[in-house]
Amino acid sequence: MRLSVEPSGRLEFGPGVLAGLPGFVAELGHDRAFVITDRGLRATGIVGRVERTLAAAGLAHEVHEDVGPNPSTVELDRGAARLRGFGNAVVVALGGGSALDAAKGISVLAGNPDAVAADADTLWSAADGLPIVAVPTTAGTGAETNGFGVVEDLHVRRKVYIGHSSVLPRIAVLDPELTLGLPAPVTASTGLDALVHGIESLASRGANPVSAAYATQAVSMVSRWLPVAYRDGADLEARSRLMLGAHLAGRALTLSGLGLVHGIGHALTARTGTPHGVALAAVLEEVMTFSAPAAASAYETAARAMGVSTVDGGGADAAIAAVREISGSIGIKRPLRELGVTREMLPAIAEAAVADAVTKNSPRLPAPAEVLDLLQAVH
Ligand SMILES: [Fe+2]
Incomplete structure (x- = not known):
């Protein structure tokens, strides 16, 4: 190397x-x-x-x-x-x-x-x-x-x-x-973005041991402190750890690139104006499930960083369950139809997501039809 x-x-x-x-x-x-x-x-x-x-x-x-x-x-x-x-x-x-x-x-x-x-x-x-x-x-x-x-x-x-x-x-x-005065929905959206940066960085084709070091620590800090900062925005320790974790996630993604969650997120925001983190949350677990066959080891690292057990090689399942719990605790996941996305828009969103440069680092490269299936499942 x-x-x-x-x-x-x-x-x-x-x-x-x-x-x-x-x-x-x-x-x-x-x-x-x-x-x-x-x-x-x-x-x-x-x-x-x-x-x-x-x-x-x-x-x-x-x-x-x-x-x-x-x-x-x-x-x-x-x-x-x-x-x-x-x-x-x-x-x-x-x-x-x-x-x-x-x-x-x-x-x-x-x-x-x-x-x-x-x-x-x-x-x-x-x-x-x-x-x-x-x-x-x-x-x-x-x-x-x-x-x-x-x-x-x-x-x-x-x-x-x-x-x-x-x-x-x-x-x-x-x-x-x-960041003490940030409203809870903004804390949720920006913090979820940081969590996705960490997870997509770990699973990226551009990941290396340096980016993974940043990403692992970022996932650990953001997953631990985002729900706390969301519940009590005045908790300075939670705000501090979340901010530093998000910064480390930024260092990770700058070195490694991201993946399909961001490809879809960009396409959703461009058409509906949905806040970036809300757009990512709408498809995060589904993209992880799609990518899991090519990202088992990265997701196992993510699961451990989120403090969940990964017995029997079920790292991806554990990571996806942990993400679902965090997302639920900050009330951020919504079906696409509630974000102003119509069924007619889905094919163009799928095409745009695949064409976005950020998607090229996905562990499992998607075809537009596969992304369309995924989008229909969360519409
Ligand atoms: Fe992002």
Whole structure:
């Protein structure tokens, strides 16, 4: 075996670590910060807290609050125009996965004066973007562990990957206090996403011992603490462990890739706007059952990480049962018809899921007809 592993960026984790933000910006050689955040995050008080922290340290800053739940190339171009006007700075990516994804694209565009987001495919070899400090406010996506984002190209109505090695966040600031106020459904959706990252990473064709080390620990922490954080959002220990587990899951998937659960999840969200984690939950056990013949050892590892016994070689069954229990305890699994999916949409969703690049790492490669069967069973 040969392995070449790029390290992720620096991690600063712990309750209250946000207070160090001005110092992190300064360590990257800048005295200016351009904050990119979700529309609506201000209402939580977090944006104001970041502004006060930067202002108290005398850092010039501007806040760009123009990122929606599924960011588009148009939003990225708007953000890049504003950042170019602000000038050279550290980009502080503040919010959920959408804000972090958008910030990476905006940062690349700002480093390339004539580029537009619709050129996403050519930007991978463009000039460097501005350096990013990522401050996630949810525990799940792992977007702070990689240098690309998924955005919607409104002109051709498809998801595009936009990124560059230079916009891998230099520092991930993981402050679990920022997640204390997350509503339970958001905790469930983002946390389930992290659990799926761990499980799909373990079973991925791209898995290796390094990704598996991250993924195993991630599955252990997320499975243990997600139900606790869901029941009591004010439990700081649960919030902390869940956030760190989700980060490790992000490191795992960045190294290994994912699989069919995400292929289907992307297709569902693109057509119905269903939150990412809810879309994944709708098919998770069913995809695991489909994949089990090719993923016995990975699922046995997952089952052990979730603390369930795997006697008689029944690792896959045990893992699937454990996942069903977690999913049930956070009330996230719903039939597709309740997510706005009609029977007529299923063939196109199956086709899109198989065509999604993420599906190529599935342990058992599906044909569209097999995915269609699976979708009909959960409709
Ligand atoms: Fe995900």
